[in-house]
Each structure stands twice: as C-alpha cells, then as structure tokens.
Amino acid sequence: MDDSSSRSRLRPEANSKPREISVTLNINGEQRTLAVAPWTTLLDALRDRLGLTGAKKGCDHGQCGACTVLIEGRRVNSCLTLAIMKDGVHITTIEGLAANGALHPLQQAFIDHDAFQCGYCTPGQICSAVGLIAEAKAKTADEIRELMSGNICRCGAYPNIVAAIEQAMAAMGSKL
Amino acid sequence: MINFDYVRARDVADAIREISAEPAAKFIAGGTNLIDLMKYDVERPMRLIDITHLPLNNVEETGNGGLRIGALVPNSDLAYHPLIEKRYPLLSSAILAGASQQLRHMASTGGNLMQRTRCFYFYDVATPCNKRAPGSGCSAINGINRINAILGTSEACIATHPSDMCVALAALEAKVHVAGPAGERAIAFSDFHRLPGDTPQIDTNLKANEIIAAIELPAQGFAANYSYLKIRDRLSYAFALVSVAAALELEGDRIKDARLALGGVAHKPWRNPEAEAALRGQPADSNAYAKAAEILLRGAKGFAHNTFKIDLARRAIFRTLAQAANGTPQIQSSKKIR
Numbered sequence: 001m002d003d004s005s006s007r008s009r010l011r012p013e014a015n016s017k018p019r020e021i022s023v024t025l026n027i028n029g030e031q032r033t034l035a036v037a038p039w040t041t042l043l044d045a046l047r048d049r050l051g052l053t054g055a056k057k058g059c060d061h062g063q064c065g066a067c068t069v070l071i072e073g074r075r076v077n078s079c080l081t082l083a084i085m086k087d088g089v090h091i092t093t094i095e096g097l098a099a100n101g102a103l104h105p106l107q108q109a110f111i112d113h114d115a116f117q118c119g120y121c122t123p124g125q126i127c128s129a130v131g132l133i134a135e136a137k138a139k140t141a142d143e144i145r146e147l148m149s150g151n152i153c154r155c156g157a158y159p160n161i162v163a164a165i166e167q168a169m170a171a172m173g174s175k176l
Numbered sequence: 177m178i179n180f181d182y183v184r185a186r187d188v189a190d191a192i193r194e195i196s197a198e199p200a201a202k203f204i205a206g207g208t209n210l211i212d213l214m215k216y217d218v219e220r221p222m223r224l225i226d227i228t229h230l231p232l233n234n235v236e237e238t239g240n241g242g243l244r245i246g247a248l249v250p251n252s253d254l255a256y257h258p259l260i261e262k263r264y265p266l267l268s269s270a271i272l273a274g275a276s277q278q279l280r281h282m283a284s285t286g287g288n289l290m291q292r293t294r295c296f297y298f299y300d301v302a303t304p305c306n307k308r309a310p311g312s313g314c315s316a317i318n319g320i321n322r323i324n325a326i327l328g329t330s331e332a333c334i335a336t337h338p339s340d341m342c343v344a345l346a347a348l349e350a351k352v353h354v355a356g357p358a359g360e361r362a363i364a365f366s367d368f369h370r371l372p373g374d375t376p377q378i379d380t381n382l383k384a385n386e387i388i389a390a391i392e393l394p395a396q397g398f399a400a401n402y403s404y405l406k407i408r409d410r411l412s413y414a415f416a417l418v419s420v421a422a423a424l425e426l427e428g429d430r431i432k433d434a435r436l437a438l439g440g441v442a443h444k445p446w447r448n449p450e451a452e453a454a455l456r457g458q459p460a461d462s463n464a465y466a467k468a469a470e471i472l473l474r475g476a477k478g479f480a481h482n483t484f485k486i487d488l489a490r491r492a493i494f495r496t497l498a499q500a501a502n503g504t505p506q507i508q509s510s511k512k513i514r
Contacts, residue, residue: 038224
C-alpha cells in the first residue's frame with residue numbers, strides 16, 4: 001500500500017548508480033546475458049539493450065498488445081513484465097519466427113491477406129496469433145476475434161487479420 | 177517507472193518475513209496491475225518481493241468434494257483447467273470474460289483478488305482521491321462517474337472492484353486461505369473485500385504481513401444451471417459496467433438453491449442473501465427473477481452519469497437468471513445475448 005513514508009523516503013539507489021542484476025534470457029534460441037536495473041521491463045530490455053525492436057511500445061500499459069512476445073510459448077505483454085523476473089526463460093520475439101530464411105506461416109498469411117496498413121501493431125498481432133494457434137482454443141472466427149482482443153489495430157485491419165489467422169491455422173493444422 | 181529494490185522469496189515463510197520487514201514493500205506475481213500502477217506513479221513500493229517461485233501453482237482436490245487452487249495458478253490455466261470447466265463452469269466463464277489472453281496468461285489467482293479499482297481519479301495522481309491519498313477527497317462523486325458504483329458507496333469513495341473472476345468466486349462462496357506469521361487462516365469470500373466506508377484506501381481484510389496462499393471452492397459448483405453475463409462498452413477487453421453471476425439448483429421447475437452476485441456496481445462483488453432466499457422454493461419464472469433483482473438492488477443510488485446502471489443491472493439480473501434456468505449460459509466468445 002502507498003503511504004506517506006514511501007513518498008518521502010529516499011528511494012533505493014536514488015543517489016547512486018542503479019544496482020544492476022545479471023539475468024540470462026534465451027531469446028530466439030540464443031543465450032543473452034545482461035545486467036538490468038530491477039525496474040527494466042522485458043520490452044525495454046529487448047528494444048534498448050538487445051537491439052530487438054520488433055516488439056513495439058504502443059501504450060506501455062498492457063492495453064494495446066503491440067509489445068506481445070512469447071514466453072515459454074505463451075503470449076504475454078512484455079511491457080508489464082520485469083526482465084529481472086524472467087532469468088533463464090525462453091523468449092520468442094517476431095525476429096525469431098522465420099526459420100532458415102522462410103517466413104513463418106503467419107507472417108506469410110499476413111502478407112497474403114494484406115492484414116495491416118501501418119504495420120505498427122503487426123509484430124504483436126503475429127506473436128499473439130502464434131500463441132493463439134498453440135493454445136488451440138479458437139475454432140471459429142468469433143473465437144479468434146475474442147481471443148485476439150488483446151491486440152488493437154488502429155488502422156482497423158481486423159477482418160484481414162482474422163482471415164490471415166484462419167489461413168495459417170489451416171496451413172498449420174497438422175501441428176495442432 | 178520509479179526505482180525500487182527487488183528480492184526473490186524462497187518459500188512462503190520467507191515471503192512473510194520479507195513483507196514484515198519492509199512495510200512499503202509489495203508482493204509481485206503476474207504484475208499486470210501493479211506494474212501498470214507503478215508506471216502511473218499510483219503505487220510506489222520501495223521493494224518488490226517476487227513470489228513467482230513459491231510452490232502455490234497447483235489445483236488439488238480437497239477431500240470434501242471441493243478444490244484448492246494455489247494462489248499462483250495463472251488465470252488462463254484456471255479457466256481451462258478440466259476440473260474447473262467441468263465442475264465450476266461459472267468460474268471458467270467469468271475468467272474468460274475478463275482482460276485479454278495475454279493478461280490472463282500472466283495474472284495470478286491471488287493477484288486477481290488484489291486488483292485495485294479502475295476509477296479514473298485513482299489513476300490520475302493530479303486529482304484528489306481518498307483511496308490513493310487518504311483525506312484528499314473524492315473526485316468521482318462530482319466528476320465523471322459513469323463507471324462508478326451504485327451500491328455500498330460512501331461519501332469518501334464510489335470506486336468499484338474491477339474483477340470478473342471475483343464475482344464468480346463470491347457466488348460460489350469460495351474461501352480465501354491466507355498465510356501470516358501466526359500460520360494460515362481462512363476468510364469467507366464475502367468478508368475478503370471491504371466496502372469503502374471512511375477508509376477506502378483499505379481494499380481487503382488481508383493484513384499487511386499476510387499472503388494469499390490458495391482459494392478453496394466448496395463442492396457445490398452449480399455446473400448445470402449457471403451464467404455469467406458481462407455488459408460493457410465494447411465487445412471484449414473492457415471492464416464491466418454491470419456483470420451478473422447467477423447459479424441455480426433446480427428441482428423440476430422450482431429453484432432449490434440460488435446464488436447471485438453483481439460486478440461493476442460496488443467496491444466488492446455485491447451479494448445479498450435475502451435476494452437468494454427469495455428465489456428458493458419459487459418457480460424459475462419472471463416473477464421470481466424480478467423479486468430477486470428488486471432485493472439485490474435495494475438502496476442502489478446513482479450519481480450524475482451512472483444512474484443508467486440501476487436499470488441495466490435489473491435487466492441483466494433478470495436475463496442472467498433466465499439463462500441459468502434455461503441451461504443456456506452466456507458464451508463469452510459469442511456476443512449474442514440469448
């Protein structure tokens with residue numbers, strides 16, 4: 001709980017270099033070790049420290065989904081995740097989806113269906129859809145829409161996004 | 177974001193020691209609400225105690241027909257757990273009505289109970305708010321209060337509790353098992369969250385040095401006749417204006433047992449045993465639903481922008497009870513209200 005003492009007391013490291021803690025993240029199959037301050041989000045670590053700028057900082061509050069990445073195969077908002085809490089985990093970002101120079105079926109489907117306009121939300125949409133297909137809970141267009149509602153597209157490409165996901169789901173069907 | 181210290185708790189006893197040692201510390205599990213609030217400078221913990229490595233991640237049979245859900249079970253795992261889907265579909269449905277799949281993967285069972293209000297003024301540190309800064313006043317009472325409470329309000333606060341899951345847990349009469357320096361104790365779900373009164377800064381009856389260990393569900397799951405109906409401004413990924421959890425046990429066309437709880441209307445999931453008593457023994461028909469709605473909404477009071485919630489709640493209660501009685505629960509992926 002907030003109280004007066006937490007407002008008036010000197011915050012940790014307020015007058016000195018932040019106490020950075022070493023974390024090792026397995027990102028897109030590669031071990032990356034870096035020292036982070038406790039308040040570094042996974043999104044900031046990816047974008048500012050590791051040069052992986054595919055995940056986007058849209059709202060920075062878990063409301064838009066542009067920062068979506070996969071942790072141990074499950075989609076999460078990296079803006080609300082502290083890097084320090086993810087020591088040793090496997091993370092997949094949009095940069096890690098293509099394999100051997102071939103696009104992931106969802107990347108290809110987004111191109112085939114013109115499932116974006118400005119493209120800002122697209123890395124989050126695609127990572128979220130990878131998670132959606134792995135979860136295998138969506139069978140109908142209604143269910144895709146409901147389970148993709150955490151990813152906002154301000155250009156309004158939603159009908160094409162649903163069509164792209166349906167195509168990839170069919171293409172990846174044997175893996176479900 | 178503000179800066180803070182970080183420590184990883186090794187076990188439950190360690191977590192309790194850590195929280196006892198630093199009054200301005202907070203536990204972090206999923207972080208979906210806490211980190212958001214820290215970015216807005218609403219929550220300002222000096223230290224975060226990471227509890228994600230504690231062994232509180234199981235769903236277990238209790239031995240008396242119920243289930244014990246560890247506090248760290250993610251919301252999505254709980255919603256899709258085979259025993260929850262089969263025996264407590266009301267809980268599964270309510271969880272899937274809330275947030276997004278990303279957030280449900282992150283958010284923990286215990287953290288869902290500890291969510292803070294989404295009142296605009298609680299979030300806006302430039303405005304007075306008795307919940308955020310006790311004694312500063314309530315900006316919502318005479319402000320934009322469309323999303324605020326109509327039941328159980330006080331002159332100090334008209335905030336609502338934002339959870340969907342908790343509305344189902346209230347209807348199911350869950351118990352909250354909490355651990356503290358003196359051991360474990362159980363809190364009835366209806367006693368866990370508080371009304372604002374003149375201390376709206378205190379959301380729950382969890383003590384400062386306690387941690388939620390588990391949620392216990394009793395044997396009665398109302399799996400045949402239930403519905404969770406959530407009314408909101410957009411079709412998905414929005415907080416409830418009004419939500420209703422209804423659970424019935426029918427004997428022929430008569431109601432043998434009933435549970436009814438509202439979300440989006442008060443500082444806690446709103447129940448009234450009298451409304452449920454009025455349903456018992458009655459035929460499952462519109463007279464009974466209307467009577468229950470009237471009792472449950474007794475004393476409802478609107479403010480400048482949310483008086484519509486009283487009528488909306490009345491109709492939603494009626495509709496949700498009919499869905500439950502007919503065995504046609506609201507499907508969360510289809511937005512058609514039957």
